Amino acid sequence: MYPLAKTAAVVLGALVAFSTGARAEDYPSHPVHVIVGYTPGGASDIVGRLIASGLSQLDKQNFIVENKPGAGGMLGMAYVANATPDGYVIGVSVSGTMVTGPHLQKNVPYDPLNSFAPIGMIAKAPMVMLSSPEFKDPTVKNIISQAKAQPGRIKSGQGAKAFELAQRLFNAKAGVDIGVVSYRGGAPAAIDVMAGRVTLMVDTIGAQLGSIQGGKLVPVAVLDSKRSSLLPNVPTVAEAGVPGYEAAGWLGLVAPKGTPPQIVAALNKQLAQVLAQPDVAKKLQSLGYEPNPSATPQAFDQAIHTEYAKWGKVVTDAGIQPE
Numbered sequence: 001m002y003p004l005a006k007t008a009a010v011v012l013g014a015l016v017a018f019s020t021g022a023r024a025e026d027y028p029s030h031p032v033h034v035i036v037g038y039t040p041g042g043a044s045d046i047v048g049r050l051i052a053s054g055l056s057q058l059d060k061q062n063f064i065v066e067n068k069p070g071a072g073g074m075l076g077m078a079y080v081a082n083a084t085p086d087g088y089v090i091g092v093s094v095s096g097t098m099v100t101g102p103h104l105q106k107n108v109p110y111d112p113l114n115s116f117a118p119i120g121m122i123a124k125a126p127m128v129m130l131s132s133p134e135f136k137d138p139t140v141k142n143i144i145s146q147a148k149a150q151p152g153r154i155k156s157g158q159g160a161k162a163f164e165l166a167q168r169l170f171n172a173k174a175g176v177d178i179g180v181v182s183y184r185g186g187a188p189a190a191i192d193v194m195a196g197r198v199t200l201m202v203d204t205i206g207a208q209l210g211s212i213q214g215g216k217l218v219p220v221a222v223l224d225s226k227r228s229s230l231l232p233n234v235p236t237v238a239e240a241g242v243p244g245y246e247a248a249g250w251l252g253l254v255a256p257k258g259t260p261p262q263i264v265a266a267l268n269k270q271l272a273q274v275l276a277q278p279d280v281a282k283k284l285q286s287l288g289y290e291p292n293p294s295a296t297p298q299a300f301d302q303a304i305h306t307e308y309a310k311w312g313k314v315v316t317d318a319g320i321q322p323e
Contacts, residue, residue, distance in 0.1 A: 024262035027087050031062040035091040037076025039069045043125075043206070043287055047251055048092040050283055051122060054274030055267075071109075073097040077254075078109035081116060085258035090119065090267070095249045099307040100162050103315040106322045113308060116254040117261075118300040120268040122275065123289035125249035127166055127223040128205045128231065130212070134196040138218045140174075140240035143200070147176035155179045156200040157193055159186035163202040165311055166223055166247035168318045170237065173245045193217060204249060205230050206288015223247040229285055250292070252300060264297050 032055075036048040045067060052063035068076040073094060080091035098112045110116075131138040147154050156178050158164040164180050171178055181198055183189040186207050192198045194216050201217075205228055211217040212231070221237045222228050225246045237245040253271060255264060272293040274280055281291045294300035 024087075024260045024266075027263050027266065028059055028061045030088070031064050032087065033089045034063050034065045035076045035080050035089065036065055036067050037069060037073035037091070037094075037097065038067065040067050044073070044092055044094060044251060046287065047122060047284065047289065050280060051092070051253070051271065051274055054277065054280055055270055058270050058273060072101055074101065074105075074109060077112075077116075080254060080256055081110040083256045085117070085256040085260075087255060087259050087263035087267070090253055090255045091116075092122075093252045093254045095125075095251075095307065096160075096162055098252075098304055100165055100311045102308070103312050104161050104320065104322055113305060115257055117257055117259040117264050118294075118297050118304060119253035119255055119264055120271045120294040120297060120300050121250055121252040121292050121303065122271065123251055123284050124224060124292045125204050125206065125251065125289055126228045127163065127202055127247055127249065128208070128212075128228070128234070129170070129220040129223060129237070130190075130193060130201050130203065130208060130217040131220050132193050132196045132199060133215065133218055135199055135218070138220050140221050140235075140237060140242060143178075143220065144174050144176055144241065147174075147178050151177040152179050154199045155181050156202065157181045157183055157189035157198040158202060159183045159189040162249060165314050165318075166202045167200075169247055169314050170223075170242065170245060172314070172317060173242045190217060204288055209288060224290075229290065230288065251289070252294075261297075268294065268297050268300075 034048055034052045036045050038044045049065050052065050055063045068079050074097055077091060077093060077097045080089060083089035102108045102112045156167045158167060158180055167180055186203045189201045190208060190211060193201045208217055209230060212219050219231055219234045221240045222231060222234050223237055227236060275291045275293045284291050
């Protein structure tokens with residue numbers, strides 16, 4: 001009986017492998033659903049439709065965007081996590097749903113590190129530290145100097161938890177105590193910074209580019225590891241005196257865990273081809289994003305793990321309790 005059972009298992013395994021390989025080779029043979037966890041018209045939706053259009057042209061098959069908003073994008077990610085792992089449901093993931101948000105909520109309907117097969121990063125969403133036009137000498141060195149001289153006096157207004165974490169990381173790296181004032185969005189935070197009621201704020205470059213160009217907000221430093229093409233004359237925080245500092249949001253593509261590696265690899269390669277198209281890159285940059293394709297799915301997976309651990313430590317060190 002044992003030899004027969006063993007033979008049956010080998011044959012069954014071979015059939016499964018053949019079936020999976022055949023699906024991967026023929027992929028995609030029908031439309032692919034691209035899940036966006038936000039409402040139509042927002043930045044994530046625009047980017048998702050841009051990428052879906054590019055993939056449709058490459059594959060000669062429809063990549064259809066479906067919006068499944070709720071719980072700060074987490075409902076859409078949960079839908080992807082629970083989908084059949086055959087490559088016909090993929091999702092637009094963002095840093096908020098993958099590496100920061102899961103540390104801030106008690107009940108997350110998926111495991112950000114184990115529920116997905118990462119495909120590749122799409123783009124970074126660089127953040128920027130901004131000051132009121134009334135603040136004299138708006139430089140990182142001056143801010144650190146003043147913050148050390150009078151701990152807690154300087155305040156930083158934040159319209160989202162991700163920006164608060166970026167500020168807290170700055171505090172930790174620079175060894176300062178800059179207070180955090182929470183707002184219901186970047187717009188009301190910006191109003192108070194413009195008026196000089198609050199000294200600083202953190203936001204994405206794209207969200208505040210108009211106010212920067214209009215002189216209503218002053219860019220102090222870019223929080224990414226490199227300068228932004230939208231603000232080429234603004235130094236990074238690391239360049240300005242805080243070595244090793246980096247904070248940036250991002251968007252990427254993921255599939256459900258168990259999706260055949262051949263399909264994941266093919267999508268990663270095609271995503272890079274889409275992002276290399278000049279019109280796609282230009283559109284992303286106009287929205288405040290920097291195209292940043294991952295060389296491999298494994299590289300994106302490693303980036304997710306690294307960022308997850310990094311922001312988890314920031315949350316723990318700051319004593320922030322999940323809600």
